[in-house]
Amino acid sequence: DRIREVHAAGGTTVSLEFFPAKTSKGVDNLLARIEGMTFRLRPTFVTLTWRSAFTDELLWLRIGAHVQREFGIDVLLHLTCHLPVEDLKRVLRRCREAGIRNILALRGDPPIGQDKWTPCEGGLRNAVELVRLIREEHGDYFCVAVAAYPEAHTECWNNPDLPPSEKARDLDLRRLKDKVDAGSDFIITQFFYDVDRYLEFDRRCKAAGITAEMLPGYMPIQNYRGFAKFTKWCKTAVPPELMEAVREVRDNDEAVKDLGVDDAVAACRRILAAGGRCLHFYTMNLSASISAVLDQLDLVPKAHEREAPWAASGPARSKD
Numbered sequence: 121d122r123i124r125e126v127h128a129a130g131g132t133t134v135s136l137e138f139f140p141a142k143t144s145k146g147v148d149n150l151l152a153r154i155e156g157m158t159f160r161l162r163p164t165f166v167t168l169t170w171r172s173a174f175t176d177e178l179l180w181l182r183i184g185a186h187v188q189r190e191f192g193i194d195v196l197l198h199l200t201c202h203l204p205v206e207d208l209k210r211v212l213r214r215c216r217e218a219g220i221r222n223i224l225a226l227r228g229d230p231p232i233g234q235d236k237w238t239p240c241e242g243g244l245r246n247a248v249e250l251v252r253l254i255r256e257e258h259g260d261y262f263c264v265a266v267a268a269y270p271e272a273h274t275e276c277w278n279n280p281d282l283p284p285s286e287k288a289r290d291l292d293l294r295r296l297k298d299k300v301d302a303g304s305d306f307i308i309t310q311f312f313y314d315v316d317r318y319l320e321f322d323r324r325c326k327a328a329g330i331t332a333e334m335l336p337g338y339m340p341i342q343n344y345r346g347f348a349k350f351t352k353w354c355k356t357a358v359p360p361e362l363m364e365a366v367r368e369v370r371d372n373d374e375a376v377k378d379l380g381v382d383d384a385v386a387a388c389r390r391i392l393a394a395g396g397r398c399l400h401f402y403t404m405n406l407s408a409s410i411s412a413v414l415d416q417l418d419l420v421p422k423a424h425e426r427e428a429p430w431a432a433s434g435p436a437r438s439k440d
């Protein structure tokens with residue numbers, strides 16, 4: 121199904137991000153992991169990231185098509201502008217042939233070692249252009265999502281002409297609106313740990329007329345090294361009390377994981393209490409923390425409510 125139709129039906133949704141494996145054996149392991157998680161947790165949909173280094177989309181597509189066909193879960197495939205337009209058109213055609221109905225349209229990061237994004241030869245400049253390409257080539261066939269940044273995209277921060285001020289945030293918001301106006305159906309945010317900032321961002325989007333469904337992206341803290349690396353790379357604000365708590369237990373992996381689950385549950389509860397209804401999780405292909413978070417939020421369907429994995433998917437829960 122197109123995910124926008126699931127959103128339109130109402131109710132709480134849960135989605136899980138995975139990144140693809142690099143080899144055939146890795147794909148088999150990943151599929152086993154996804155099968156275990158989707159059977160128990162019955163997410164509304166899963167997403168699969170795109171790697172800028174991809175020259176061939178076959179493994180990525182194989183995972184996506186398998187999850188959809190065999191596990192009965194809708195799949196949203198991420199796609200970036202790293203390829204020339206003609207290759208993007210081929211990838212989109214193959215997605216369609218494989219029965220994929222949902223695409224997350226992204227620009228992508230500059231290649232490693234480069235500060236600035238420059239389009240490849242015959243390529244696109246930004247995600248707005250990719251949304252337009254999808255609509256031009258495929259009309260309404262795909263449901264199209266785009267990315268948003270509750271703390272503004274780092275390139276807006278880094279722009280020397282635009283200090284991290286209201287101005288930079290306003291510009292970022294205008295560009296998000298451009299992406300939505302170009303024909304995207306919903307929004308997934310970058311991960312964050314400061315829920316106040318997310319809620320403020322959500323309010324500013326609504327005030328700016330961005331009414332597409334917003335899925336807050338949350339990455340449970342699973343270990344100290346990963347947390348330190350990703351928050352530094354994405355310049356993510358971490359509330360001082362959370363940072364202090366994580367640092368205190370940094371050498372104890374189990375304690376870090378437990379703290380990560382507690383923080384995720386508290387964050388999700390606040391978002392749901394503020395009227396949010398769609399939760400998106402960056403899983404890092406790991407199941408324990410996500411399972412614990414969804415259990416504590418009471419968002420895991422009971423065994424007797426679970427559909428057989430081969431049955432057609434649908435929203436597995438309704439909490440409103």
Ligand code: FAD
Nearest residue numbers: 169170198226227228229246247267273275295308309310
């Ligand atoms: P855009 O929306 O195109 O914006 C990029 C920058 O260009 C912004 O600073 C924006 O303000 C600026 N800009 C936009 N329009 C214009 C314009 N008209 N003129 C000038 N500047 C403009 N990366 C991957 O490689 N693979 C993935 O699978 C992946 N998945 C992601 C999933 C999510 C939910 C998120 C939040 C990010 C993901 N990323 C992924 C990272 C993403 O590709 C980077 O953050 C990238 O730098 C920006 O992508 P975008 O689609 O947000 O770009």
